[in-house]
Amino acid sequence: MTPLFGRSRGGGQQQDPAAQQAQAQRDQESLERLAAGRIPLNAAERLATLAATDPAELAFASDLSVQEYALLHSLGIVPVTLVMGSSIYQVGWQGTFYMVPTEIQSLSHAYNESRRLALNRLLEETTLVGADAVVGVRIEQGRHDFASGSVEFVAIGTAVRLPPGLRNPQGSPVLTDLDGQQFWQLCAAGIRPVGIAAHTSVHYVPATWQTARTMGGGMFGGSWYNQELGDFTQGVYDAREKAMTYVTQQAGALGADGIIGVKIDEHASGRRVSRGGIECDDMIITFHVIGTAVREEPSLAADARVPRTILSLA
Amino acid sequence: MAYDPSSTEGVPEAGRARLQQNRAGLFTSDLSVNEFLLVRQAGFRPLGLVIGSSIYHIGFQQANYRQNQEMTVLSQAMYHARELAMTRMEEEADQLGADGVVGVRLDIGRYEWGENLAEFIAVGTAVKHSGGELHRAPSGRPFTSDLSGQEFWTLLQTGHRPVGMVMGSCVYHVAHQSMRQSLRNVGQNVELANYTQALYDARELAMERMQAEALEAKAEGIVGVDLHERSHGWGSHVIEFFAIGTAIIPAEGSEDHVIPAPQPVLDLS
Numbered sequence: 001m002t003p004l005f006g007r008s009r010g011g012g013q014q015q016d017p018a019a020q021q022a023q024a025q026r027d028q029e030s031l032e033r034l035a036a037g038r039i040p041l042n043a044a045e046r047l048a049t050l051a052a053t054d055p056a057e058l059a060f061a062s063d064l065s066v067q068e069y070a071l072l073h074s075l076g077i078v079p080v081t082l083v084m085g086s087s088i089y090q091v092g093w094q095g096t097f098y099m100v101p102t103e104i105q106s107l108s109h110a111y112n113e114s115r116r117l118a119l120n121r122l123l124e125e126t127t128l129v130g131a132d133a134v135v136g137v138r139i140e141q142g143r144h145d146f147a148s149g150s151v152e153f154v155a156i157g158t159a160v161r162l163p164p165g166l167r168n169p170q171g172s173p174v175l176t177d178l179d180g181q182q183f184w185q186l187c188a189a190g191i192r193p194v195g196i197a198a199h200t201s202v203h204y205v206p207a208t209w210q211t212a213r214t215m216g217g218g219m220f221g222g223s224w225y226n227q228e229l230g231d232f233t234q235g236v237y238d239a240r241e242k243a244m245t246y247v248t249q250q251a252g253a254l255g256a257d258g259i260i261g262v263k264i265d266e267h268a269s270g271r272r273v274s275r276g277g278i279e280c281d282d283m284i285i286t287f288h289v290i291g292t293a294v295r296e297e298p299s300l301a302a303d304a305r306v307p308r309t310i311l312s313l314a
Numbered sequence: 315m316a317y318d319p320s321s322t323e324g325v326p327e328a329g330r331a332r333l334q335q336n337r338a339g340l341f342t343s344d345l346s347v348n349e350f351l352l353v354r355q356a357g358f359r360p361l362g363l364v365i366g367s368s369i370y371h372i373g374f375q376q377a378n379y380r381q382n383q384e385m386t387v388l389s390q391a392m393y394h395a396r397e398l399a400m401t402r403m404e405e406e407a408d409q410l411g412a413d414g415v416v417g418v419r420l421d422i423g424r425y426e427w428g429e430n431l432a433e434f435i436a437v438g439t440a441v442k443h444s445g446g447e448l449h450r451a452p453s454g455r456p457f458t459s460d461l462s463g464q465e466f467w468t469l470l471q472t473g474h475r476p477v478g479m480v481m482g483s484c485v486y487h488v489a490h491q492s493m494r495q496s497l498r499n500v501g502q503n504v505e506l507a508n509y510t511q512a513l514y515d516a517r518e519l520a521m522e523r524m525q526a527e528a529l530e531a532k533a534e535g536i537v538g539v540d541l542h543e544r545s546h547g548w549g550s551h552v553i554e555f556f557a558i559g560t561a562i563i564p565a566e567g568s569e570d571h572v573i574p575a576p577q578p579v580l581d582l583s
Contacts, residue, residue: 178347182346182347182348185347185348185351186347186351189351189354211371214371215371215428215429215430215431223371223373223374224373224374224375224387225371225373226370226371226372226373226387226390226391226394226395227370227371227373228368228369228370228371228395228398229369229370229371229431232369232431232433233367233368233369234326236367236369236433237325237326237329237367238326238328240329240365240367241325241326241328241329241332242326242328244328244329244332244342244363245328245329245331245332245335247342248332248335248336248340248342249335251340251342252335252340256340257339257340257341258340258341258342258343258360259340259341259342259343260343260344260345260346260347260350260360261343261344261345261346261347261350262342262343262344262363263344264344264437266423266435268423268425268433269425269427270425270426270427270428271427272427281427281428283428291342291344306355307352307355307467308574308577309468309471309574309575309576309577310576310577310578310579311576311577311578311579312578312579312580312581
């Protein structure tokens with residue numbers, strides 16, 4: 001073995017074969033846990049240690065801002081640690097060429113499964129540290145050069161312990177993408193955040209003959225007249241309504257009255273095809289919808305707060 | 315596009331089911347927590363996220379190289395497509411029995427793959443007054459407003475209510491300078507009168523159209539006007555001037571309304 005090889009492994013010492021085998025076994029176990037939709041061993045151990053620590057001696061990690069921390073502290077909300085969940089998902093092959101508007105199931109499924117796995121792992125981490133909620137969950141989509149054709153979701157947030165009054169009566173931790181201030185504001189108004197609802201749908205919309213003509217196929221170039229492209233508009237409606245309906249159903253399943261802070265992320269791309277001698281673009285439309293599910297619980301409400309008109313001098 | 319409050323044209327099966335769920339009591343909204351709480355404080359409850367969209371093929375018009383002129387075909391397209399999106403959104407709101415729509419965003423998406431193609435989308439949160447006070451526009455349609463939840467609350471505090479979003483659009487071709495003009499101006503500080511004139515003209519046309527819409531809605535005034543110019547891929551000499559704002563009227567019984575004095579605070583963050 002060259003010295004260079006040894007250095008990159010940290011100092012050139014030969015590793016103890018027993019330790020190597022133990023490591024291999026741990027890696028194997030982590031993989032099995034991941035396959036079951038759970039978190040790897042290292043993470044589980046870190047969190048178990050945290051959970052066993054006396055809260056008074058706990059050094060917490062969080063991505064809270066100073067203001068947020070001060071506010072949470074005064075409300076008796078104790079940050080425990082930063083928790084995360086992630087999942088990289090391979091998109092199965094599906095021929096992306098259709099003659100009728102269709103949902104591209106493999107893509108929709110990959111997005112939704114990846115997000116679901118990431119959120120589940122986040123929830124498992126939270127349960128492990130014995131926290132009652134995760135505030136400020138950020139769900140990000142990752143993309144890696146080494147894994148092309150795959151989708152990744154990463155969910156990161158701060159696990160917190162809540163005062164008994166704010167805890168979820170069902171016992172399971174609550175995930176919310178609200179920050180600490182918003183979480184408290186809602187509770188003070190008698191509204192309880194119950195979870196995150198999200199869905200993605202990807203649809204393929206082939207251009208009809210009329211659209212293809214309008215868009216400038218053939219020898220005459222694009223149409224000179226203003227007109228709506230009904231088929232594409234309809235495609236956008238279909239994809240959007242599918243995503244919105246699933247999100248509404250999820251919220252219902254969480255026992256919510258409604259969803260606030262809905263964010264819609266829409267992306268359309270074209271696919272050049274030749275149909276009946278006319279070059280035209282079909283549309284692939286991706287809809288991500290995410291929001292915070294909430295439920296009214298008047299018993300949570302603190303004293304009635306009336307907003308005042310203020311003038312910030314900053 | 316004629317306004318038809320009972321129209322679900324183009325709304326797919328899933329969408330009708332969603333509206334049904336919304337009617338049954340589960341709401342969706344894109345309001346932030348602050349906005350949500352303030353809208354409730356103002357006596358409204360959100361009913362659902364309402365959306366209208368239209369994918370539109372924008373026609374073609376040849377501009378005269380040396381002439382300042384409005385591109386009427388393009389102006390028409392921008393007007394018509396926005397109208398389609400807004401009307402569809404209002405119809406959805408009507409389906410939910412809403413008094414109006416707050417926090418409306420009106421976006422235009424252009425895609426590099428579709429030349430002359432644009433997507434117009436209007437999104438907002440349909441709301442209804444919990445006390446049953448009717449807040450619709452005089453035309454009987456749900457009101458629309460691009461004010462945020464905070465602004466909406468503040469506006470109501472002043473004894474006014476929104477009636478509708480009003481807009482004006484003008485797509486204008488700015489004439490190129492002739493060779494002689496350019497040569498005459500070389501090295502000099504001089505106002506380019508024809509350019510100034512063109513931009514003035516276009517802006518005034520857009521503003522005037524917006525005001526005309528407000529007059530038609532019997533509004534007292536327009537707040538939060540946003541006037542911007544954008545080129546939607548028609549080359550540097552063809553520009554759209556777009557004015558949009560929320561038309562307001564005095565709320566019923568607000569003749570002796572007193573606006574509370576604001577309290578100054580010093581933000582420590």
